[in-house]
Amino acid sequence: MSFVGRLAFVTGGGSGIGKAACQLLAKEGASVVVADKVVKNVNETINSIPSSPTQMHLGIDLHVEKSESVGNALLQMLEKYSKPPTIIVNCAGITRDNFLLKLSEEDFEEVIDVNLKGTFLVMKTFGKSIVDHGITNASIINIGSIVGKYGNIGQTNYTASKAGVELLTRTASQELGKMGIRVNTILPGMISTPIVETVPEKVQEKFMSMIPLKRFGRPEEVAEVIAFLASDKSSYITGASITVTGGF
Template sequence: MSLVGKLAFVTGGGQGIGRATCRILSREGASVVVGDKVPSTVEETLKTINKEQKGEHLGVELDVGKAQSINNALKKVVEKYSKPPTVIVNCAGITRDNFILKLSEEDFDEVLNINLKGTFLVMKTFTNAMVEHGLTNGSIVNISSIVGKYGNIGQSNYSASKAGVELLTKTASKEFGKMGIRVNTIFPGMIKTRMIETVPDKVKAQFKSMIPLGRFGEPEEIAEVIAFLASDKSSFITGASINVTGGF
């Protein structure tokens, strides 16, 4: 599953699934651009992938909720590599959990701004750049969540944002197909990330009992699927929604 010669851009690359994705993509030979809002986490990821797999990697500070920040990141990428990436992975996401009757308008808006609008802005900006540079054989992978299919108590904003990511992806796959750009969604289940650490142990135990494989997933298990979708091995897959949930 070689990604040699490919340039990949990963949002939320500073931790969790994003960091694991940077590691796996670089392992497969891609040059990786690590984008994250927290500069220190970008440096940590860069240090990790450079230690594991030497390559022409780059870190950029990125706020996916702001178009100007995305444009600035794209400019830095093109300055370094003389071309935009053809692999885009949207891992950036946040939670602001609360029951609907207690959820503030600000927390609702912030989650949709990052998780849904951010995915839209990154796709739009980088796809336009690919088209302008005459690049085809592109692959965009958007990270949703299994709660985007079934909902979850206390996560109305997060569930709605992740449900939106799926339909945004399906629409983009129809619009971008003629440009040679594939767009797919991954639905992670309960994965061992910093986001899960905030969940009470009692709730985690309940979730684990509902997973046929009897455990939570590792970030790398999502990243391996992302690498497959980024590669030519998945050349006829677009508009797909792939559950990686342990059977949840």
């Protein structure tokens, strides 16, 4: 597939699935905006993605849970490209794991703010700009999680946030479809990312025993699904939730 001439915006682009998505979209010809709250990681991703005379990449310091930061990100893009992106990938996410009875209100709110509210703010801000510019072919891909369907011990905040992302996506797809904006969710399982590396070894072993393919996924494997949903090959898919779990 080719994304030559397309502009992509990826939150959480500094590491994990977001970084892999940036690399693949750029490889296929897109101009990529790498957005992350860790500037060092943004620069590393920018330096790792291919470019050509037809591509202009950009790195942005972004805190998705802050509406001002999201608005500034859009302004920076409009100043550089004179148009909003037609590919939006919401990968930014955090964990603050603890058992329900020990989980602090602050840790609950922070995870909801970044994972759920952040996805909402990006969709609203950039979706409005897409409509205002009269663009009628755009794709928003949100990263949920398989644990948002089934729950996971020690992650009441994270599972709630990811369940919210999935239903936020389905509703947004119904509202934005008539404007030519497709909205889909990817539900990864255990993928070898910095977040998964924080999971205790015993818990990782438990998950491994439940995966028919007997391995964790790679960020690049999720990126391939992101690219499919961003492309015209998925032109009749919206409101969908696609699991990438190795059969978990």
